[in-house]
Amino acid sequence: MTDKKAASVKSGAKPERDCVLCGCCLELCPLFLATNREELSPRAKALLAGPSKFTAADLPEDDVAALAGLCLACGRCEKLCPQGVNIPRLIARLRAEHPDFRQWLWKQWITKLAPYWSLAAQGAALVPQPIVPAAFSLALKGLRGLRPSKGLRGWLTITKFPKDAFREKYADRPVAVFNGCVGMGPRKIWADTARALLQGLGANLVAADFSCCGSTLGVAGLPEDQAAARRANVAAWRRAGRPLIVTYCATCQKGLAEYAGAGLFADAAPHFDEEALWAASVAPLSGLLAGATGKAGRGAPAIIGWHRPCHADAVDSDFKLLSGLLGTRLRSPAKANCCGFGGIMQLAAPKLSAQVGAGCWAGLDTVLGFSVAAQVTPGYVLTGCSGCVMQLAATAPAGASVGHWLEIIRPD
Amino acid sequence: MTTLPTTLITALTPAHLRFLENLFPGEGLVTQPEEMAVYGADSSRRSAMPWAVVRPRNEEQIVELLRWAEAEAVPLVPRLRGTGMSGGAVPAFGGVVVSTLWLNRVLDIDGDDFCAEVEPGVVTSEFQALTQKQKLFYPPDPASLRISTLGGNVATCAGGMRAVKYGVTRDYVLGVRAVLPGGRIVDAGGRTHKNVVGLDLTRLFVGSCGTLGIFTKLTLKLLPLPESSATVLAAFGSLKEALEGARGVFRAGILPTAMEFMDATACRGIAMIKDVPWPTGSDGGASTQAVLLLKVDGSAAALATDLARLEQALAPAGPLCLLKGLGPKEEEPLWEIRRLVSPASFQLGPDKMGEDVAVPRGQTVQAVEGFQAIGKEHGIHVACYGHLGDGNIHVNIIFDSADPDQRERAQKCKEAVFRLTLALGGTISGEHGTGITKAAYVSWQLSEEERRIMAGIKGVFDPVGILNPGKGWV
Numbered sequence: 090m091t092d093k094k095a096a097s098v099k100s101g102a103k104p105e106r107d108c109v110l111c112g113c114c115l116e117l118c119p120l121f122l123a124t125n126r127e128e129l130s131p132r133a134k135a136l137l138a139g140p141s142k143f144t145a146a147d148l149p150e151d152d153v154a155a156l157a158g159l160c161l162a163c164g165r166c167e168k169l170c171p172q173g174v175n176i177p178r179l180i181a182r183l184r185a186e187h188p189d190f191r192q193w194l195w196k197q198w199i200t201k202l203a204p205y206w207s208l209a210a211q212g213a214a215l216v217p218q219p220i221v222p223a224a225f226s227l228a229l230k231g232l233r234g235l236r237p238s239k240g241l242r243g244w245l246t247i248t249k250f251p252k253d254a255f256r257e258k259y260a261d262r263p264v265a266v267f268n269g270c271v272g273m274g275p276r277k278i279w280a281d282t283a284r285a286l287l288q289g290l291g292a293n294l295v296a297a298d299f300s301c302c303g304s305t306l307g308v309a310g311l312p313e314d315q316a317a318a319r320r321a322n323v324a325a326w327r328r329a330g331r332p333l334i335v336t337y338c339a340t341c342q343k344g345l346a347e348y349a350g351a352g353l354f355a356d357a358a359p360h361f362d363e364e365a366l367w368a369a370s371v372a373p374l375s376g377l378l379a380g381a382t383g384k385a386g387r388g389a390p391a392i393i394g395w396h397r398p399c400h401a402d403a404v405d406s407d408f409k410l411l412s413g414l415l416g417t418r419l420r421s422p423a424k425a426n427c428c429g430f431g432g433i434m435q436l437a438a439p440k441l442s443a444q445v446g447a448g449c450w451a452g453l454d455t456v457l458g459f460s461v462a463a464q465v466t467p468g469y470v471l472t473g474c475s476g477c478v479m480q481l482a483a484t485a486p487a488g489a490s491v492g493h494w495l496e497i498i499r500p501d
Numbered sequence: 502m503t504t505l506p507t508t509l510i511t512a513l514t515p516a517h518l519r520f521l522e523n524l525f526p527g528e529g530l531v532t533q534p535e536e537m538a539v540y541g542a543d544s545s546r547r548s549a550m551p552w553a554v555v556r557p558r559n560e561e562q563i564v565e566l567l568r569w570a571e572a573e574a575v576p577l578v579p580r581l582r583g584t585g586m587s588g589g590a591v592p593a594f595g596g597v598v599v600s601t602l603w604l605n606r607v608l609d610i611d612g613d614d615f616c617a618e619v620e621p622g623v624v625t626s627e628f629q630a631l632t633q634k635q636k637l638f639y640p641p642d643p644a645s646l647r648i649s650t651l652g653g654n655v656a657t658c659a660g661g662m663r664a665v666k667y668g669v670t671r672d673y674v675l676g677v678r679a680v681l682p683g684g685r686i687v688d689a690g691g692r693t694h695k696n697v698v699g700l701d702l703t704r705l706f707v708g709s710c711g712t713l714g715i716f717t718k719l720t721l722k723l724l725p726l727p728e729s730s731a732t733v734l735a736a737f738g739s740l741k742e743a744l745e746g747a748r749g750v751f752r753a754g755i756l757p758t759a760m761e762f763m764d765a766t767a768c769r770g771i772a773m774i775k776d777v778p779w780p781t782g783s784d785g786g787a788s789t790q791a792v793l794l795l796k797v798d799g800s801a802a803a804l805a806t807d808l809a810r811l812e813q814a815l816a817p818a819g820p821l822c823l824l825k826g827l828g829p830k831e832e833e834p835l836w837e838i839r840r841l842v843s844p845a846s847f848q849l850g851p852d853k854m855g856e857d858v859a860v861p862r863g864q865t866v867q868a869v870e871g872f873q874a875i876g877k878e879h880g881i882h883v884a885c886y887g888h889l890g891d892g893n894i895h896v897n898i899i900f901d902s903a904d905p906d907q908r909e910r911a912q913k914c915k916e917a918v919f920r921l922t923l924a925l926g927g928t929i930s931g932e933h934g935t936g937i938t939k940a941a942y943v944s945w946q947l948s949e950e951e952r953r954i955m956a957g958i959k960g961v962f963d964p965v966g967i968l969n970p971g972k973g974w975v
Contacts (some may be wrong), residue, residue: 106851110543111544112582115648116647125556127529127539128539130539136539137535148535172844172847
């Protein structure tokens, strides 16, 4: 309880109280909006399993956990809740208390199979077929979308880097790139481009052997695996001389920021606030590039869609940078729709996940209009989160291109 | 005490479930308790387990359902988003919940007829955004507009802050298409803004809490969209001064779009979760005892003059501070404060009874002072805020239900509030409806004869009494 309180105070979150069934969360829950099924809403989850005094009846716990577990962990309801109820955290706890086959699958997917993702993305057999259950189909489709040949071609040259601002803030401080599961594997080009951009800023780059950020494991109800991944990353950071940690995936950024307040720095030397140093060290690449100018070359699409990840940071650094670089070319739907990835959801409920994905593409279509004339203006969508890229690739309409914004940057 | 028709069945048989399975294939029928639970609760924080939940995709299914339900005497509880405040959507007396959220198309928005046709599941704010694109305006704005539906708004005759100038939901419903028990279809009203042929069945449906029929289409009236708006927030050292200020505005001949107020208890609750712009007395100076929030709308050219007139009209009452906002961007932070009142009230205690009494507009001062005195007398936090302009006052009785003594005092408080309201010529519910939370008090306001007439009307629509039994005014 104390930990939870400390964490919520640190992140500036509202203290958690009982759900009062007001329904404010219904406004933005992507799963509810895509289905209009109330049992999938955050309010239903709080009623069944949350800090609510209004539980309708004593229901079989396993059934409750299975239903409540259908959550994309996008975190929108938490921001809307006047009572500060945190549904993703509630669901992570529930999933941890009720382990099942799907979680086991997800664990295999992230911890055991990630090294094979590049192979799968290239179309090679991932693992012997009998071990690949049908539930992986949507996730595999996402991976296939990550094949190098499916990547976007670069067309934007950075003409001016905000070197002075960077130097003023960080001087010679060592800088390490946090690559995450996708940048480490199937889309190494992200890692290469990120390094090139940091060189352009004049950063003092160092190597650090980071692993998965762990957030998707935590959400899936695998707290021990999450803790192991987190500990490994803190150790890697220390070994690298506590550098600035630069991220280019919104979910990694959020996941790493949440290390503060999770009790990972208890072994720090006395009088050394290592936790505060960590918190101040996690920075999105796009934020460091703020103020950069660029020039669009051949192959630049006339209209570009922006998919805002649910886990985008509070100042929306990626969108700010891109709209500065691309101007009116960049269009974002007024109502940001969740892509429906939801980590474990892609395996646990691929049908629901794809249903939310379809709603997301419909929203993008309102600003891109690709459904009207797919030949003339094929859908072209950028985003800033590994999970979103995988899910959008898995659910994209024919002819549409999807990529991380790093892919449009032309290497010099 | 609520009396229910004794002819209704008390549980579904396997044959009933088979019928529902056939009529609502796949995800259209829900029978798992964990999936049904949320369909038995609403924002009144009451809950009961439905017997089953059905989700029709079209009107034909609803016709079949109501034909069967009447023949089999199966109670039905219509539902949309379940954001009502009085338990109208809670199947407190059993029954099959009918969720019409899947009927959610906007069929037509017509700038020449100034009307729109929608299905009941359309979310109010989304509909408003669509009308605004065509420079049209659907004024009703219940606080829940981002999460509630037009069907739910019509079933409860939802009010809102703009009611003082533009009226409530009822004033914008031109027509209702509904399926009645037995599977009959009624097309009340239509696309004309005037219509005096026959009795006004449309109005009967508005605010009927799902007791007369299940809506499948609504025809709504639209206005031209005002060009812009402006807002004034004024803080006062006493409630009397604030209400004097409000009177001054009306006397000056200004009809504001909204006129909201918050009393000292409400202001204190907000100050606990947010930095407030008014003097709190922390610097030794005067402390705010009441806040007025006014909005005017119209042409951009006229608004600057209107703001000056408002300021002038408020001046004699001696506001402690006065903040102005011109255009939505500047206004938003001021209205954000108002929207926080209801959630902020939970800062003062874990439980509340949110009453929404209304009194004749001239009686507002007496009413609010009376409610505050009732709170003091019973030793209970009573926060008053709301729609001062139209006499609709939200009275939040805040307590801790874990303490039986407090619970009892809160209950006495609520009854005293109702008694005072009625004595002043008011009504026990201005916009939430009576549902189950106020059902027991309906007879305090409506005479036996009036209730007999209403029961007779209900009997014409629903002779077996299958629709939302035990709710509202019966």
